[in-house]
Amino acid sequence: MRSLRELSRRFAEPEVRSALLPGGILVLAEEVAEVPSLALGAWVRVGSRDEDPEQAGVTHFIEHLVFKGSRRHNGYELAKRMEAIGGQVDAYTTKESTCFYARVFAGYRRRAVEMLAEVLCEPAFDAEDVRREVGVVAEEIQGYEDSPEELIHDLAAEELFHRHPLGTPILGRRETLARLGVRSVRRFYRDRYTAPEVVVAAAGRFDFDLLVEDVARTFRLPRRRTPVTVPRMPRFRARERHEEKDLAQASLCLLRRGPSYRDRDRHAIFVLNTILGSGASSRLYQSIREDEGLAYSVYSFLDSFRDTGAFGVYLGVGADRLGEALRLVCRELRRIRERGVHVWELESARAQIFTGLFLSYESMYERVARLAHNELYYGGQVPLAEVVGAVERITLEDVHRVARELLDPSRFCLVTLAPAGTKRPGLAALDF
Secondary structure (H helix, E strand, C coil), X not given: CHHHHHHHHHCCCCCCEEEECCCCCEEEEEECCCCCEEEEEEEECCCHHHCCHHHCCHHHHHHHHCCCEECCCEHHHHHHHHHCXXXXXXXXXXXXXXXXXXXXXXXXXXXXXXXXXXXXXXXXXXXXHHHXXXXXXXXXXXXXXXXXXXXXXXXXXXXXXXXXXXXXXXCCCHHHHXXXXXXXXXXXXXXXCCHHHEEEEEEECCCHHHHHHHHHHHCCCCCCCCCCCCCCCCCCCCCEEEEECCCCCEEXXXXXXXXCCCCCCHHHHHHHHHHHHCCCXXXXXXXXXXXXXXXXXXXXXXXXXXXXXXXXXXXXXXXXXXXXXXXXXXXXXXXHHHHCCCHHHHHHHHHHHHHHHHHHHHCHHXXXXXXHHHHHHHCXXXXXXXXXXXXXXXXXXXXXXXXXXXXXXXXXXXXXXXXXXXXXXXXXXXXX
């Protein structure tokens, strides 16, 4: 830990350059002259939480469709143009944003910018592509449903954010996808994909002025955005849900609302989550996997959003030992709520967090993702020294206080996914 503290004091904060283009697109960049590559990404402030119930999945669907063809090239031609230079291009959708990114050798900066601009700003949205891609995404949904760990997280979110878009799976639902047509896709794209909602970030070897020229020349999106209604967050109500599935193992998820990205206690809760269930030395891992041999996969997790978050525990266990495993989880939650944590645990958590922060600078993609994330959630860049300082200031009492507040059994939902005939524990079994 001493060496990590020394590293944090000697760490040279990279210079972040920025340019706001006339149309409203923001360009952010970190030049890293010693690498031969360039990572480039375009983040759009639109995710699955921005969808109406009848169009659930449309954001992720558009992420697929833009690669099927533009007004100038079909999907094969787009892929061929990027792979001809050895480049990699991909995309992903979250609950609050959509990202399109590319990684290339530095000499292909212009080609990478043109490729991302073409798929993002000039999608063809061909009717036949829409029809075919519905089937592709339906298969992707099937893949998630065949994975108990993926499925139970979606089921738990549905209960936690009851009837709110944050509780809808990012992939959407088969029935809503089947109703999507070219007209509705184009309307959603037109309303949401506007210049002020786009952040372009780059990291690696490049000339910043030339990068800005390339983005200004190729990224053409409308400036105005149609006003949208943001649904209110429903009041929390503890719920339980038990689903049957033909599985060899039972899965269980405990979930409650957690801190947003702006919550004053987010750093202390992140430390708590690390101690409780992140890593091989964490309490849940040691107690349930190492000491008792009950579960191969057991962990706690923390997801944050603009205005709320989710904190929970997941485990996969033999169906006949589900109740026993939950009792052990409750025991560990009760211990940490009543007694707090040890000095060595706090120091270990800090070391894990600091190492993750510093190592992220070795990846050009991680750099661009951090640039975009800071802009989307904080409206500007957060210096690494500020994050390190916030974690350094966390005390044993801080962790104990947030544990007492967060680990309240009346604030949790309980979801199980197990074979038929499994004896399911309910909310009444939560004892911590």
